[in-house]
Amino acid sequence: MKSSAVLRDEIKKKPGALVLGFFEGEREIPASIGKLDAAHQDFFDGLFRAKRFEGKDKQIFFSFLPALKSAQSVFLAGLGKKDQYTLEKFRGVVGRVVKQAAAHHLAALSFDVKSLAPQKASSHDIGRAVSEASLLASFRFDKYKTGAAQKADHDLKNLDLVCDELLEKKEMQAGIKFGRLVGEAVNLARTLSSEPANQMTPEILAARAREAAEDAGLICQVLDRDEIKELKMGGLLGVAQGSSEPPKFIILETPYENPSQKPVVLVGKGITFDSGGISLKPPEGMEKMKYDMSGAASVIATVWLAGKLKLPVKVIGLAPTCENLPSEKPQRPGDIVTISNGKTVEVINTDAEGRLILADGLSYGVNLKPRYLIDIATLTGSCRATFGEYAIGVMGTNRNLLDSLREAGEKSGERTWELPLWDEYKDHVRSDFADLKNVGKGLAGAIIGGKFLEEFTGGVPWAHLDIASTGWFEEHHAYLAKGATGAGVRLLIQFLKDLT
Numbered sequence: 001m002k003s004s005a006v007l008r009d010e011i012k013k014k015p016g017a018l019v020l021g022f023f024e025g026e027r028e029i030p031a032s033i034g035k036l037d038a039a040h041q042d043f044f045d046g047l048f049r050a051k052r053f054e055g056k057d058k059q060i061f062f063s064f065l066p067a068l069k070s071a072q073s074v075f076l077a078g079l080g081k082k083d084q085y086t087l088e089k090f091r092g093v094v095g096r097v098v099k100q101a102a103a104h105h106l107a108a109l110s111f112d113v114k115s116l117a118p119q120k121a122s123s124h125d126i127g128r129a130v131s132e133a134s135l136l137a138s139f140r141f142d143k144y145k146t147g148a149a150q151k152a153d154h155d156l157k158n159l160d161l162v163c164d165e166l167l168e169k170k171e172m173q174a175g176i177k178f179g180r181l182v183g184e185a186v187n188l189a190r191t192l193s194s195e196p197a198n199q200m201t202p203e204i205l206a207a208r209a210r211e212a213a214e215d216a217g218l219i220c221q222v223l224d225r226d227e228i229k230e231l232k233m234g235g236l237l238g239v240a241q242g243s244s245e246p247p248k249f250i251i252l253e254t255p256y257e258n259p260s261q262k263p264v265v266l267v268g269k270g271i272t273f274d275s276g277g278i279s280l281k282p283p284e285g286m287e288k289m290k291y292d293m294s295g296a297a298s299v300i301a302t303v304w305l306a307g308k309l310k311l312p313v314k315v316i317g318l319a320p321t322c323e324n325l326p327s328e329k330p331q332r333p334g335d336i337v338t339i340s341n342g343k344t345v346e347v348i349n350t351d352a353e354g355r356l357i358l359a360d361g362l363s364y365g366v367n368l369k370p371r372y373l374i375d376i377a378t379l380t381g382s383c384r385a386t387f388g389e390y391a392i393g394v395m396g397t398n399r400n401l402l403d404s405l406r407e408a409g410e411k412s413g414e415r416t417w418e419l420p421l422w423d424e425y426k427d428h429v430r431s432d433f434a435d436l437k438n439v440g441k442g443l444a445g446a447i448i449g450g451k452f453l454e455e456f457t458g459g460v461p462w463a464h465l466d467i468a469s470t471g472w473f474e475e476h477h478a479y480l481a482k483g484a485t486g487a488g489v490r491l492l493i494q495f496l497k498d499l500t
């Protein structure tokens with residue numbers, strides 16, 4: 001799909017569909033679409049009188065009007081109450097319209113920016129929002145469906161943002177370019193997380209990371225089992241021992257170098273399939289555990305995007321990756337492993353494996369002497385039970401970092417909500433036989449997971465993002481379909497962009 005900003009007087013022919021925005025209770029047709037003839041004015045007046053369209057939030061009305069001077073058809077988009085209309089709601093409008101346009105087999109759309117955009121949004125942010133939301137709404141993971149290629153013939157091909165000033169057009173076009181890269185990065189993470197486990201083993205994930213590195217000019221290193229053993233990564237090796245697939249430790253770096261600037265290190269959980277191990281999960285829903293490597297996917301996509309954008313900040317992505325399976329040689333409850341920083345962990349539940357591999361990832365990251373250390377993981381069902389599908393749980397040790405992530409979340413549409421890491425929670429992860437145990441008492445699960453990880457952060461500024469809440473949607477959202485969401489990419493790239 002090609003998105004462009006165009007001046008109103010540059011339009012040479014009628015678009016397939018014009019998209020107009022209306023706040024709740026508004027009835028006046030925007031002057032920007034030109035003078036309506038009487039017949040069409042009567043059509044819209046009758047529509048409003050019959051209350052078939054009232055401008056309510058999420059409401060969309062479509063009609064073919066081939067005789068209309070300004071378009072062949074129109075979408076009327078409900079914007080809801082004017083004082084509650086935000087950039088995130090604007091993204092939702094774009095997503096809904098793009099999905100409906102595809103259902104009507106429309107090849108081109110024109111968005112009337114003047115009637116649709118939030119008043120306080122910059123032209124750059126408007127362009128970015130449209131580009132992101134349209135790409136995310138158009139994403140389909142259907143590569144294993146026979147005949148799926150033919151469906152692409154009906155995809156939306158062109159999307160224009162109609163504006164009135166040259167400066168507005170230039171800023172909007174820059175936003176479109178930025179948003180296109182962000183959308184591609186999110187969809188990369190979604191693709192990696194959507195692949196079935198037999199097509200996304202640790203070896204294959206490492207290969208995809210190498211491909212991303214080559215495309216974006218990144219430095220890539222993949223550690224194999226022997227190298228992982230040399231680093232004494234007992235957490236990663238212990239989880240991996242139940243699988244015939246060998247573990248990998250993926251390292252991606254942007255080429256930017258500044259000796260006076262410490263790197264930002266991102267660590268992503270990469271369990272390419274999680275059966276729970278000996279602490280076997282119930283069969284219902286286990287097929288979705290292919291997405292338990294969503295943290296690693298988001299880290300790979302974020303570092304790829306940082307490279308593509310040539311951000312003036314050193315970004316290093318770490319992705320410990322393996323499978324968690326039962327076998328004749330699995331990790332067992334009661335086993336004690338030694339993490340690479342020397343701390344010992346008693347394994348109480350083999351289904352709390354993500355924190356074990358992240359412990360090694362964080363310990364490796366500490367040795368890089370980062371400015372900030374951030375991990376991202378589908379860590380706990382507790383986080384999903386707390387937030388549903390609407391917020392990323394965040395915990396950490398540095399107030400500036402946590403505040404920056406919250407602000408980045410508000411800007412990007414991936415909101416975070418902070419959970420406490422009080423000292424009292426450490427009692428939950430104390431072991432009678434080792435330094436720590438990998439689960440607590442069954443209470444405050446998301447916090448206990450974060451408190452465990454804190455033990456491997458070495459006192460550097462650190463934040464933990466639990467995306468078990470937003471990493472997989474069980475139903476369609478405005479511009480994200482059900483399935484893998486690429487959670488964290490937009491948040492992290494906004495955070496990195498704001499650092500520059």
